[in-house]
Amino acid sequence: ETGVTQTPRHLVMGMTNKKSLKCEQHLGHNAMYWYKQSAKKPLELMFVYNFKEQTENNSVPSRFSPECPNSSHLFLHLHTLQPEDSALYLCASSRTGDGRSNQPQHFGDGTRLSIL
Amino acid sequence: TQLLEQSPQFLSIQEGENLTVYCNSSSVFSSLQWYRQEPGEGPVLLVTVVTGGEVKKLKRLTFQFGDARKDSSLHITAAQPGDTGLYLCAGAWRGAQKLVFGQGTRLTINP
Numbered sequence: 001e002t003g004v005t006q007t008p009r010h011l012v013m014g015m016t017n018k019k020s021l022k023c024e025q026h027l028g029h030n031a032m033y034w035y036k037q038s039a040k041k042p043l044e045l046m047f048v049y050n051f052k053e054q055t056e057n058n059s060v061p062s063r064f065s066p067e068c069p070n071s072s073h074l075f076l077h078l079h080t081l082q083p084e085d086s087a088l089y090l091c092a093s094s095r096t097g098d099g100r101s102n103q104p105q106h107f108g109d110g111t112r113l114s115i116l
Numbered sequence: 117t118q119l120l121e122q123s124p125q126f127l128s129i130q131e132g133e134n135l136t137v138y139c140n141s142s143s144v145f146s147s148l149q150w151y152r153q154e155p156g157e158g159p160v161l162l163v164t165v166v167t168g169g170e171v172k173k174l175k176r177l178t179f180q181f182g183d184a185r186k187d188s189s190l191h192i193t194a195a196q197p198g199d200t201g202l203y204l205c206a207g208a209w210r211g212a213q214k215l216v217f218g219q220g221t222r223l224t225i226n227p
Contacts, residue, residue, distance in 0.1 A: 104164065
């Protein structure tokens, strides 16, 4: 059983659709992350939130819009996506994002996104 | 250019054999983590190594951090089908919030 839950597990959408990915953590952590995992590429960090504040945006296109209403929830709003955005989107959390980055990150099982 | 290079990228061996996978970088890390990811799931942390030369054992898995803290290895003894998965290394720098991941080694253990 994972302490980080992502929904939906699978999503197929057209390039003109708007959808949102949801992540919830039940671990009492204060830092949350969005990653993109594509075939044959390393896991790519997209966004970092620490105590609800965005502390990292890794040059992500504006068609991806994150939202962190509280330390337990993280959303990724999607609009006007491109076929190359098809990938597994992983959410993770850690106890704190205060720079002690040797803390373990706990991952959800991801949302498999396909753009038609 | 990737900051962390993992090798080999793919490895398929028979049950009972031993294997070693590598994680190399030109950067010095404050710590390095190893994760295993199974199909349809997110990565799960196996171990964190912090000190240069450190060796950690997790049952049949042995992890080593290089003396210069630029590289690491994972050795599996008597591999089992349950060891099948994608093994990811991730490096961290002191004061930085983010981990940098390698591209992974996809390991298949055949019965």
